[in-house]
Amino acid sequence: GENVEQHPSTLSVQEGDSAVIKCTYSDSASNYFPWYKQELGKGPQLIIDIRSNVGEKKDQRIAVTLNKTAKHFSLHITETQPEDSAVYFCAASNNNYGQNFVFGPGTRLSVLP
Amino acid sequence: DTAVSQTPKYLVTQMGNDKSIKCEQNLGHDTMYWYKQDSKKFLKIMFSYNNKELIINETVPNRFSPKSPDKAHLNLHINSLELGDSAVYFCASTADGGGYTFGSGTRLTVV
Numbered sequence: 001g002e003n004v005e006q007h008p009s010t011l012s013v014q015e016g017d018s019a020v021i022k023c024t025y026s027d028s029a030s031n032y033f034p035w036y037k038q039e040l041g042k043g044p045q046l047i048i049d050i051r052s053n054v055g056e057k058k059d060q061r062i063a064v065t066l067n068k069t070a071k072h073f074s075l076h077i078t079e080t081q082p083e084d085s086a087v088y089f090c091a092a093s094n095n096n097y098g099q100n101f102v103f104g105p106g107t108r109l110s111v112l113p
Numbered sequence: 114d115t116a117v118s119q120t121p122k123y124l125v126t127q128m129g130n131d132k133s134i135k136c137e138q139n140l141g142h143d144t145m146y147w148y149k150q151d152s153k154k155f156l157k158i159m160f161s162y163n164n165k166e167l168i169i170n171e172t173v174p175n176r177f178s179p180k181s182p183d184k185a186h187l188n189l190h191i192n193s194l195e196l197g198d199s200a201v202y203f204c205a206s207t208a209d210g211g212g213y214t215f216g217s218g219t220r221l222t223v224v
Contacts, residue, residue: 034212043117043203043215044156087154100169101213103156 002027004092006104013080014112021107023090024072030092033066033073034101038087047088048075080111116140119204119216126194127224134189134219136204143209144168145187147179150201150218162187194223 003026013019025033031052036044050057050064050073057064061080066073077084087108091101119136126132138145146169147159160179161169167179176192187204201220205213 032210036213036215038154041218043205043217044213045215046212049212089156100158100161102158106154106156108154 002030002092002094002102004090004102004104006090006107008107009105010108010110012110012112015080015082017080019077019080019084019109019111021075021088021090021109022072023074023092023104024070025092025102026071027092027094028068028071029094032093033064034091034093035062035064035075036089036091036103038089038106040086044089077109080109082111082113085109085111117204117206117214117216119202119219121219122217123220123222125222125224128194128196130194131190131192132194132221133191134202134204134221136187136189136216138185138204138206138214140206140208140214142206142214143184144207145181145184146205146207146213147187147189148203148205148215150203152200156203160187160189191221194221196223199223 006023034049037047038044061078063076087106089106090104093101117138144163146161159173162181164184165181178190181187201218203218204216207213
């Protein structure tokens, strides 16, 4: 089955700096890679996703890159703000009927003012 | 309108009790899930239902029984609660090919 690893487990950056979180997956059949942000006391929220036919996707300060050959994908947050502080999860799915997302273990991002 | 709502938000109960958590989605999604998030924040799937049919049943003690009366509802019943069941339980739903929409979670504490 799919196995998703995520690094680092914790990340502290100064406000205004960039943050990068990296994930690797094991199943070459996976073709959908979402990223979730979980704030304290809330459920995870989808912030960006990428499909395997695309190498990069950007949405304002957030971007995701995918390297299918190496089976890794990364989340990039530029110009970080204190409200970006949260736990971030990557996930991988084969996007089929009854799809099961396998989540990475999470990265706790702290943006220091 | 809350897209995926689960109740209760907090549940404190004694060992050995039976409890239920309810989940409803108004997104028209066909697939619903229960995930368990442990103290280290790890998200692990428990069950998945597609249009009331059980699709995924991970290695979960049979004290946990999901029930889907219709495709908008997926409830979780837990018998004979144990200390190790303490966690946050998330309901989620998805349309085929899309990302999950999660509920806000139910924090279960077994004392």
